[in-house]
Amino acid sequence: MDQAKAFVLTNVEILNKSLTNVQMLNTFEQKTKIPKAYAVGGSSLVFLLFIMFGIGARFLVNLFGFGYAAYASIGALESPGKEDDTQWLTYWVIYGILNLVEHFTSFVLYWIPFYFTLKTVLLAWLMLPSTKGAEKLYIGYIRPAYVGFNAKINSKTQ
Incomplete structure (x- = not known):
């Protein structure tokens, strides 16, 4: 004890x-x-x-995911360095993708126990500069998908 x-x-x-x-x-x-x-x-x-x-869970999680990130993004824009800009830009890309996926699959996601709690933990992991979660997710999954998709589009337009 x-x-x-x-x-x-x-x-x-x-x-x-x-x-x-x-x-x-x-x-x-x-x-x-x-x-x-x-x-x-x-x-x-x-x-x-x-x-x-579940008391206002959707609103609170979105407020957390948007509110703090918007505040920190403005601070990053006002700071002289570029590192924090990259952190928040990758966060916004992933946040947008998550919200888009959630919009089209909400009827399934809400059946997952503690969905909003899990989403809050995920958003915190994405936000924290110490974990660099947004960067890890972007480099590991989103960037390779984008590069492959972009290469297919460019090869068809030429």
Whole structure:
């Protein structure tokens, strides 16, 4: 039990340090005396519970998949480097494909238990720069399909 407590406290401290640059959370912490990590953790837990129980799940998952990504994409456009631009461009390509597939197969997908929970985890994996999920999916599957399809089109038009 002591190891679990130490693990949680260590990760709460790491999360608190990583959230120090978020002014809104700093203001929240000053006014409520609730640590930033607890606020983010509690909000995330409520978010996941709503999704797991289907309370506005479609809206919440799309808000998560679009909202944060749009915010981070604008930040990437304003930054001087190109690396983050590539991360978010590949994310948007995959996000668009996922939404298109979901639109045409929604009658099947909604029968999958915890579909929206799985989609949330997938979107988080795609978004996180530490996992580079969007890049892995793009390089492994989408780019080869595009290159092959593009080669067929180009050979028929010549």
